[in-house]
Amino acid sequence: MIQRKQCHFRILSFLEEYLPKDFLDIIVGGEDVKAAKPSPEGVLFALEHLGSSPKETLYIGDSTVDAETARNAGVDFAGVLNGMTTAEELQAYPHWMIMKNLGELV
Numbered sequence: 001m002i003q004r005k006q007c008h009f010r011i012l013s014f015l016e017e018y019l020p021k022d023f024l025d026i027i028v029g030g031e032d033v034k035a036a037k038p039s040p041e042g043v044l045f046a047l048e049h050l051g052s053s054p055k056e057t058l059y060i061g062d063s064t065v066d067a068e069t070a071r072n073a074g075v076d077f078a079g080v081l082n083g084m085t086t087a088e089e090l091q092a093y094p095h096w097m098i099m100k101n102l103g104e105l106v
Contacts, residue, residue, distance in 0.1 A: 040073035
């Protein structure tokens with residue numbers, strides 16, 4: 001799942017450069033939800049669409065807004081340090097792990 005405030009077509013045009021088309025099960029864009037992150041609305045929308053629950057979900061993000069979104073949605077959070085946010089900033093939020101890159105998740 002990817003959640004962004006942009007519309008689907010903008011998200012897809014960016015992703016087509018980096019990922020196969022069938023890589024993601026759902027994209028949540030600005031036209032799908034009224035409230036942006038850190039509202040849990042986008043995560044909960046995706047969980048309902050996918051038939052999943054918060055207990056089965058790991059939210060991966062690189063910002064404190066992502067950590068807040070995960071907390072607000074009641075899902076586990078894993079922080080990745082590829083953005084501007086430091087490990088110390090992410091550690092202030094409930095988290096499953098903080099990693100330097102996505103390779104550490106495997």
